[in-house]
Structures are given as C-alpha cells and as structure tokens.
Amino acid sequence: MARFTEELNQWMRIAEQRIEGKLREMDAVVDHNQWKVIDAFQKHQVSDFHFANSTGYAYNDRGREVLDLVYADVFGAEAALVRPHFASxxxxxxxxxxxxxxxxxxxxxxxxxxxxxxxxxxxxxxxxxxxxxxxxxxxxxxxxxxxxxxxxxxxxxxxxxxxxxxxxxxxxxxxxxxxxxxxxxxxxxxxxxxxxxxxxxxxxxxxxxxxxxxxxxxxxxx
CATH class of the missing domain: 3.40.640.10 (Type I PLP-dependent aspartate aminotransferase-like (Major domain))
Structure with missing residues (x-):
C-alpha cells in the first residue's frame, strides 16, 4: 500500500508539472476578471446602501439599478438586465x-x-x-x-x-x-x-x- 501511494503521488507531481503553464494562464484570467469586477464596483460606487431593502413596488431601487450598470460594464454591453425572476x-x-x-x-x-x-x-x-x-x-x-x-x-x-x-x-x-x-x-x-x-x-x-x-x-x- 505504501509503494502504491508513493507511486500515485509521483504521477500526481508529474501531471501537475505538465499542466503548470496552463494553470498559470487560468490564474491570470481569474485575476484579470476579478479586477474587472472590482473596477466596475468602484466606478459605480457600490456601497452598503445598495444592499438595503426596498419597499412597495421597488420604484427607484438603486441597488437593482446599480447592479445592471455593474454587469453592463463588466461584460462590455450597452445595458444589462439582471433579475432573480429569470428561472433558467x-x-x-x-x-x-x-x-x-x-x-x-x-x-x-x-x-x-x-x-x-x-x-x-x-x-x-x-x-x-x-x-x-x-x-x-x-x-x-x-x-x-x-x-x-x-x-x-x-x-x-x-x-x-x-x-x-x-x-x-x-x-x-x-x-x-x-x-x-x-x-x-x-x-x-x-x-x-x-x-x-x-x-x-x-x-x-x-x-x-x-x-x-x-x-x-x-x-x-x-
């Protein structure tokens, strides 16, 4: 069992070395998109105010409106419609x-x-x-x-x-x-x-x- 475990670990290390370059590429994409989202939040000055509950018909719901703006910026679109009512x-x-x-x-x-x-x-x-x-x-x-x-x-x-x-x-x-x-x-x-x-x-x-x-x-x- 010990030999099997060591052999398996060796193959794991070899596999990790082979995909190391691709993993770095993926990490770079993750970092880029993370900052893209953060930049959009900062641009539209998202704060705890935007997470407050709304009442009535939710007219002038600033949280909802700013979420649309953030998504539009992140995805390079003219506008966005982000709602929980889309079931799928x-x-x-x-x-x-x-x-x-x-x-x-x-x-x-x-x-x-x-x-x-x-x-x-x-x-x-x-x-x-x-x-x-x-x-x-x-x-x-x-x-x-x-x-x-x-x-x-x-x-x-x-x-x-x-x-x-x-x-x-x-x-x-x-x-x-x-x-x-x-x-x-x-x-x-x-x-x-x-x-x-x-x-x-x-x-x-x-x-x-x-x-x-x-x-x-x-x-x-x-």
Missing part, C-alpha cells in the same frame, strides 16, 4: 428572442441545432404553445462542418430578407465539437455584419462567462 438560461434566452423578433421575422442559428431546452421555445407553426413559430416567426439552422466550423456557404445561401437574428451557441452543449472562443465568435460576427450590417447577432454565452479576458459583447455581439 432558457428562460433568459427566450425573453431576449421574443423581445427582438416579430411575426414574419426569421431566427437563423449558424452553429447547428441549439440546446434541447430551446426546441420548445422555437416550436412549430400553429402548435398553440406560444412558441416563436406559433407567433409566425420562422426558424432556420445551418449544421456545422465535419471539423466543427461554420458552413459559410450554407449560411450565406440561407440568409434572406426575413432573417433578423443570427444565433450563435458558444458552448459545445451535448455535441462533441469544441466550444467557440471569443476570437472565433468575433470572426463570425464580422463576417455576418459584412453580409448584412442590420442583422442582430445573438450569442448564447452560457458556460463561457469569465473563461477568457473578454466576452462576446466585446467583439460585436448584440
């Missing part, structure tokens, strides 16, 4: 999509089929469920290439006059592909905007927050 990521995504899409518009996912939980949000036309397609919003998707990249031929051929929102899922989800980096997403956005600068590029950044020093909103995501 799917709830949040559906709120965003229903907010910008109207009957006759099209949602086009260029990273293949999204998470299973979004399928009911997209729905089917006339299904009576209150889904996007039930409200006359059409849906299209372009499968990824065999190496996990964007099929730009399919994307360019698929974008039409009714296409309003381009959907990008950053995380691999339940697929075998790699998750997309912010740099890759930036390249996608730039190419989409060259095709049609009026298209809204929506990025599902689930599981991607703070994994790099910048976010999709820093590279043009709407």
């Amino acid at each position: 990521g799917t709830h949040t995504i559906s709120t965003a999509l229903f907010g910008v899409l109207r009957p006759g518009d099209e949602l086009f996912y260029i990273t293949g089929r999204p998470y299973d939980t979004l399928h009911k949000v997209i729905g089917k036309q006339g299904d009576g469920s209150g889904s996007l397609q039930d409200f006359g919003i059409t849906y299209r998707e372009a499968a990824l290439t065999s190496d996990g990249g964007i099929d730009w031929d399919a994307v360019e051929a698929g974008i039409s006059e009714t296409t309003k929102v381009i959907g990008i899922q950053r995380s691999r989800g339940y697929d075998w592909r790699s998750s997309f980096s912010v740099s890759q997403i930036g390249e996608m956005i730039a190419r989409i905007k060259r095709i049609n600068p009026e298209l809204i590029v929506f990025v599902d950044n689930c599981y991607g927050e703070f994994t790099e020093e910048i976010e999709p909103t820093d590279v043009g995501a709407d």
Whole structure:
C-alpha cells in the first residue's frame, strides 16, 4: 500500500508539472476578471446602501439599478438586465428572442441545432404553445462542418430578407465539437455584419462567462 501511494503521488507531481503553464494562464484570467469586477464596483460606487431593502413596488431601487450598470460594464454591453425572476438560461434566452423578433421575422442559428431546452421555445407553426413559430416567426439552422466550423456557404445561401437574428451557441452543449472562443465568435460576427450590417447577432454565452479576458459583447455581439 505504501509503494502504491508513493507511486500515485509521483504521477500526481508529474501531471501537475505538465499542466503548470496552463494553470498559470487560468490564474491570470481569474485575476484579470476579478479586477474587472472590482473596477466596475468602484466606478459605480457600490456601497452598503445598495444592499438595503426596498419597499412597495421597488420604484427607484438603486441597488437593482446599480447592479445592471455593474454587469453592463463588466461584460462590455450597452445595458444589462439582471433579475432573480429569470428561472433558467432558457428562460433568459427566450425573453431576449421574443423581445427582438416579430411575426414574419426569421431566427437563423449558424452553429447547428441549439440546446434541447430551446426546441420548445422555437416550436412549430400553429402548435398553440406560444412558441416563436406559433407567433409566425420562422426558424432556420445551418449544421456545422465535419471539423466543427461554420458552413459559410450554407449560411450565406440561407440568409434572406426575413432573417433578423443570427444565433450563435458558444458552448459545445451535448455535441462533441469544441466550444467557440471569443476570437472565433468575433470572426463570425464580422463576417455576418459584412453580409448584412442590420442583422442582430445573438450569442448564447452560457458556460463561457469569465473563461477568457473578454466576452462576446466585446467583439460585436448584440
């Protein structure tokens, strides 16, 4: 047992040495994002006052308002909506999509089929469920290439006059592909905007927050 333990410890030390460089990179990302959050708190002068209870209808709730400002700064966005009422990521995504899409518009996912939980949000036309397609919003998707990249031929051929929102899922989800980096997403956005600068590029950044020093909103995501 003692020999087994020593051998195991040796393999652990070897493994730690091999990943030491990557761990330092991760620590640097953590430190950068930690300071980014602290800077936002300092910029908006967050204090114990903002954590006080509000009453009535919560009009002029400074704690809520400053939280939105902090999130917007941290994620490089024009504005933010941070509420405990969003029950899940799917709830949040559906709120965003229903907010910008109207009957006759099209949602086009260029990273293949999204998470299973979004399928009911997209729905089917006339299904009576209150889904996007039930409200006359059409849906299209372009499968990824065999190496996990964007099929730009399919994307360019698929974008039409009714296409309003381009959907990008950053995380691999339940697929075998790699998750997309912010740099890759930036390249996608730039190419989409060259095709049609009026298209809204929506990025599902689930599981991607703070994994790099910048976010999709820093590279043009709407």
